[in-house]
Amino acid sequence: MDRTFQVDLRGVVDLLSHHLYGSPRVYVRELLQNAADAITARHSREPGRVLIEPPEVTGDGTLRVSDTGIGLTEAQVHELLATIGRSSKRDDLGFARHEFLGQFGIGLLSCFLVADEIRVETRAAGASAVRWTGYADGRYSVEPADRAETGTTVTLLPRRGAEPLLAAPTVVELARLYGSLLPIDVTVATPSGPVRTAEDRLPWASSGPERREALFEYARSVFGFTPFDVIDLSVPEAGLTGVAFVLPQPANPTARAGHRVYLKRMLLSEGAEGLLPDWAFFARCVVDTSELKPTASREALYSDSLLEATREALGERLRGWLVGLAATHPGRLAEFLAIHHVGVKALALHDDEMLRLVDAWWPMETNVGRMTLAEFRERYGLVRYTVKVEEFRQLASVAAAQDLPLVNGGYVYETEIIERLPGIERSALIERLEPSDLTTRFDVLDGDVELALRPVLTEAQRAVDRLGCEVVLRAYEPIALPALYLVNRAAAFNEQLRSTREQVDEVWAGVLDALARTTTDDRPQLVLNYRNPIVRRVTALDDPALIRLAVEALYGQALLLGYHPIRPVDAALLNSSLLGLLNQAVPDKDR
Numbered sequence: 188m189d190r191t192f193q194v195d196l197r198g199v200v201d202l203l204s205h206h207l208y209g210s211p212r213v214y215v216r217e218l219l220q221n222a223a224d225a226i227t228a229r230h231s232r233e234p235g236r237v238l239i240e241p242p243e244v245t246g247d248g249t250l251r252v253s254d255t256g257i258g259l260t261e262a263q264v265h266e267l268l269a270t271i272g273r274s275s276k277r278d279d280l281g282f283a284r285h286e287f288l289g290q291f292g293i294g295l296l297s298c299f300l301v302a303d304e305i306r307v308e309t310r311a312a313g314a315s316a317v318r319w320t321g322y323a324d325g326r327y328s329v330e331p332a333d334r335a336e337t338g339t340t341v342t343l344l345p346r347r348g349a350e351p352l353l354a355a356p357t358v359v360e361l362a363r364l365y366g367s368l369l370p371i372d373v374t375v376a377t378p379s380g381p382v383r384t385a386e387d388r389l390p391w392a393s394s395g396p397e398r399r400e401a402l403f404e405y406a407r408s409v410f411g412f413t414p415f416d417v418i419d420l421s422v423p424e425a426g427l428t429g430v431a432f433v434l435p436q437p438a439n440p441t442a443r444a445g446h447r448v449y450l451k452r453m454l455l456s457e458g459a460e461g462l463l464p465d466w467a468f469f470a471r472c473v474v475d476t477s478e479l480k481p482t483a484s485r486e487a488l489y490s491d492s493l494l495e496a497t498r499e500a501l502g503e504r505l506r507g508w509l510v511g512l513a514a515t516h517p518g519r520l521a522e523f524l525a526i527h528h529v530g531v532k533a534l535a536l537h538d539d540e541m542l543r544l545v546d547a548w549w550p551m552e553t554n555v556g557r558m559t560l561a562e563f564r565e566r567y568g569l570v571r572y573t574v575k576v577e578e579f580r581q582l583a584s585v586a587a588a589q590d591l592p593l594v595n596g597g598y599v600y601e602t603e604i605i606e607r608l609p610g611i612e613r614s615a616l617i618e619r620l621e622p623s624d625l626t627t628r629f630d631v632l633d634g635d636v637e638l639a640l641r642p643v644l645t646e647a648q649r650a651v652d653r654l655g656c657e658v659v660l661r662a663y664e665p666i667a668l669p670a671l672y673l674v675n676r677a678a679a680f681n682e683q684l685r686s687t688r689e690q691v692d693e694v695w696a697g698v699l700d701a702l703a704r705t706t707t708d709d710r711p712q713l714v715l716n717y718r719n720p721i722v723r724r725v726t727a728l729d730d731p732a733l734i735r736l737a738v739e740a741l742y743g744q745a746l747l748l749g750y751h752p753i754r755p756v757d758a759a760l761l762n763s764s765l766l767g768l769l770n771q772a773v774p775d776k777d778r
């Protein structure tokens with residue numbers, strides 16, 4: 188035997204309020220939407236009107252929404268209002284009809300979020316007026332009504348506690364929020380007079396010299412910022428028009444910025460996601476679309492292939508804007524990059540066009556002044572770079588003194604960008620700087636001099652031996668620099684292995700030892716500068732204790748100057764060498 192489902196309306200209302208709709212405030216949207224659809228369905232030459240009268244105006248505690256729409260016959264009332272999920276806005280195959288906002292057949296139920304009782308008084312042209320009264324517990328009744336004009340009036344009897352949601356100020360706010368772009372006349376009657384809440388024109392539909400400033404003003408009112416620029420958007424397949432506002436301040440690329448989306452001119456969401464590709468974090472959009480679909484809660488865009496195609500088209504548009512800026516307003520592009528470079532660089536990791544843009548327009552830090560990578564290549568050919576900011580700080584001036592132009596690749600994504608360059612520009616030569624390569628540029632001392640200094644060097648080596656470092660004597664610029672501490676990559680790796688080895692258990696230590704056996708035994712170098720007067724004086728010393736003290740101090744100073752990490756053993760040495768030198772420098776009067 189076939190039976191029909193029984194629906195417990197209270198359960199359904201609970202489901203809607205707690206799980207579908209984000210807030211009971213949506214009731215205003217659903218009422219406006221039904222009124223707008225009814226006006227559309229009437230196809231009247233007269234402009235449609237919606238009048239909202241809150242309890243302050245009706246005087247009997249109810250809220251009334253009247254429209255000059257198509258109205259309903261008694262048969263339709265039974266069919267449409269009393270069946271959950273039934274809608275007049277779908278075609279025979281169940282597809283949403285193009286011209287209407289509604290489609291699910293549940294909108295009116297949202298009124299039960301704020302009301303115990305809903306009355307619909309309606310009259311279709313040529314039919315008699317009826318009154319449908321629905322209660323939150325699932326009962327309803329239908330009776331003849333007294334109404335002359337075609338159209339519908341929905342009356343809500345507030346649920347206890349929901350009164351503030353129906354009060355005039357809230358209703359004005361909500362009618363503005365959801366319906367400000369509706370192409371119909373929406374008026375809220377308030378004790379201080381009627382308030383028109385619909386603008387009747389899309390803010391971006393205007394033209395003329397004031398358009399840009401007007402859109403900036405609009406951005407201030409909806410997003411609270413004065414945009415860097417405004418970009419017109421249009422995706423005909425999605426029936427979408429609108430604008431993207433470029434943020435005037437850096438945005439966190441991982442924080443999803445929501446967009447303001449109108450669906451057939453009714454607000455869908457103030458924070459819609461998925462409209463732009465993730466990389467386009469620097470823009471926030473306001474759009475109106477007729478073809479993209481809402482989720483049932485009508486608070487987000489439904490994710491389908493049309494949304495995906497729209498996202499791609501909008502991404503293309505923003506990319507085009509950026510590339511166009513580079514071609515026509517390079518100064519503006521520079522300003523844009525100064526704000527959003529981190530995001531653009533992130534984008535350049537996967538996108539060749541963005542990579543070209545960064546290459547040509549983003550000034551990088553180098554030891555010959557700030558310049559773009561393209562400029563650097565043009566001047567010096569090879570892009571030699573460091574991967575860490577500290578490494579750059581350490582070596583920039585020494586490298587400059589050896590006529591080695593050097594790019595700081597230490598800032599976020601910059602090394603990856605440099606390393607991707609040869610992928611788009613075959614002729615681009617890049618080379619990561621190996622600190623120890625610098626020593627090959629330093630002058631080696633004469634054999635005789637070197638031989639004569641051998642005892643001093645042996646003493647010096649003894650001073651820093653336990654620190655795992657090798658002393659080398661070379662002559663180099665700048666003269667003012669007495670010593671340089673250079674760690675090449677293999678040495679840095681060994682050092683890391685060693686410190687990890689000390690902190691792990693035996694099993695892991697064994698693994699690390701095995702790994703250590705496969706690496707070269709490169710050690711960091713302390714390169715003393717024979718051109719430096721102090722180093723000259725140190726090498727002329729006879730007293731082994733004093734030589735050691737001086738070399739220890741030079742070691743400490745080179746560490747500090749090079750932004751190297753200071754281990755406890757280094758700190759102890761810095762301390763003892765400083766005190767030792769003080770002891771030598773300050774005469775002891777008692778002796």
Ligand SMILES: Nc1ncnc2c1ncn2[C@@H]1O[C@H](COP(=O)(O)OP(=O)(O)OP(=O)(O)O)[C@@H](O)[C@H]1O
Nearest residue numbers: 221222225267274275289290291292293294295339
């Ligand atoms: N003001 C109105 N004038 C004329 N008909 C209306 C009005 N309000 C509701 N209806 C009728 O009642 C039906 C059900 O309305 P309801 O708001 O529940 O769903 P819907 O608008 O069809 O879809 P959605 O759930 O997407 O809002 C509508 O399809 C429409 O035919």
